[in-house]
Amino acid sequence: MANFIKRNGKPPENHAWIEYVALKMMAQAMNETKSTETDKLIAYFEKETQFDILKARKAYFRNWDHQLMQEAYPFTVKEKGKAKDKWDFLALGSAVPNANEPLEVLAPTKEQNPCTL
Numbered sequence: 001m002a003n004f005i006k007r008n009g010k011p012p013e014n015h016a017w018i019e020y021v022a023l024k025m026m027a028q029a030m031n032e033t034k035s036t037e038t039d040k041l042i043a044y045f046e047k048e049t050q051f052d053i054l055k056a057r058k059a060y061f062r063n064w065d066h067q068l069m070q071e072a073y074p075f076t077v078k079e080k081g082k083a084k085d086k087w088d089f090l091a092l093g094s095a096v097p098n099a100n101e102p103l104e105v106l107a108p109t110k111e112q113n114p115c116t117l
Contacts, residue, residue, distance in 0.1 A: 011087050021053045056095055057103070064110050069103040071095040 004012050026041075028051060033040045045066070050058040059070035074093040083089050097105045 017054065021051075025051045025053075057099070059103075062104075062107070067107055069107065071097065071103065072106060 001011060029041050029044045029049070030036055032049070033044050035041065045061045046063040048060040048063055050060050053059045053070060055071055057071045059068055061067065062069050073095055075090045076093070078089050078091050097103065
């Protein structure tokens, strides 16, 4: 991130992470399957293949609903006068779930999901 800020004079936009990680996951899937065929890529993702998404824990797509399972970060807005610059306005909390908990605690299980009942 420091290189990006040095080059552009500001941190990347919010969606830059999403776009980068999505492209990285697709490239991994195409390289591993040696294909761009939709059915082969879906099958690859449905194996719950793990992806480095630039967070402490790897992520994967849950096979039954294709939900991206990843850790999350709660945040609060910093008090006025506490920011270092105009982009430093959020205080991140610790990642959830805890490292010893499965990522599924953040999303309902198949049995709890009303769309699958």
